[in-house]
Amino acid sequence: MLLKIRISNGRPxxxxxxxxxxxxxxxxxxxxxxxxxxxxxxxxxxVYQDREARRFLNWRRAAxxxxxxxxxFLRQNPSRSTLLEEAAHALQFHLGIYNDAVDIGxxxxxxxxxxxxxxxxxxxxxxxxxxxxxxxxETSARLRRFRSAARRHGGLTWxxxxxSRRSAKCLVRKLESWMGKSSTDG
Numbered sequence: 113m114l115l116k117i118r119i120s121n122g123r124p125x126x127x128x129x130x131x132x133x134x135x136x137x138x139x140x141x142x143x144x145x146x147x148x149x150x151x152x153x154x155x156x157x158x159v160y161q162d163r164e165a166r167r168f169l170n171w172r173r174a175a176x177x178x179x180x181x182x183x184x185f186l187r188q189n190p191s192r193s194t195l196l197e198e199a200a201h202a203l204q205f206h207l208g209i210y211n212d213a214v215d216i217g218x219x220x221x222x223x224x225x226x227x228x229x230x231x232x233x234x235x236x237x238x239x240x241x242x243x244x245x246x247x248x249x250e251t252s253a254r255l256r257r258f259r260s261a262a263r264r265h266g267g268l269t270w271x272x273x274x275x276s277r278r279s280a281k282c283l284v285r286k287l288e289s290w291m292g293k294s295s296t297d298g
Contacts, residue, residue: 125192129291133199134159136290141181141206157202159184181205193234193247199290200230200283209279216272221265228258228268229276233283241291 137157165185169177176194177185178201186198204210204226213222231254234241238248262268268276 125190125195129192130159130186130190130195132292133195133290136292137199137202140286140290157182157184159186161186161188178202178205191244191247192241193238193243193251196241196287196291197230197234199287200233201226203283203286204229204279207279207282209275212275213272216269216275217265221262221268221272224258224261224265225268225272225276228255228262229280229283231255231258232276233280233287237284 141157166187169175169185169187175187176190176198178198181202184198184202210222210226213225217225231251234243234251235255238251
């Protein structure tokens with residue numbers, strides 16, 4: 113996304129949670145992609161944590177980055193909120209929420225709206241998903257920055273706000289189904 117906001121990692125997410133989330137995401141998205149496209153053209157989400165991913169993330173000054181529904185870059189030990197946020201961004205791309213936002217407000221406003229939506233979902237469900245206090249406060253601060261960035265660009269239009277509210281419910285359902293029992297794990 114275009115906004116350069118440094119994300120500091122909180123407590124690392126358990127490796128089992130990362131594997132379970134990625135496996136669930138790939139299985140769920142595979143089914144919907146097969147129904148819409150030819151099986152040969154299906155590209156499932158790939159999570160990269162190699163040296164090139166680290167170089168790219170250092171260049172972007174970020175803990176993680178989702179470039180499309182198929183490409184997610186993560187550091188070696190991502191925090192739970194970072195992992196959930198990037199899964200939410202991949203889901204936004206997959207569901208076409210990002211493309212709809214670009215049609216409504218252009219690329220820059222769509223970037224702000226997608227970051228705002230992901231931060232809002234994390235902020236609202238931080239207690240239920242047992243995010244550490246450091247990550248909760250960081251998400252709250254990011255949410256305030258995205259609100260002010262949206263105001264600087266003329267604010268979010270009513271149709272983009274409506275789409276954001278509807279899409280947020282879908283994001284929460286999908287993320288919770290992908291997390292499985294990890295939403296109650298410590």
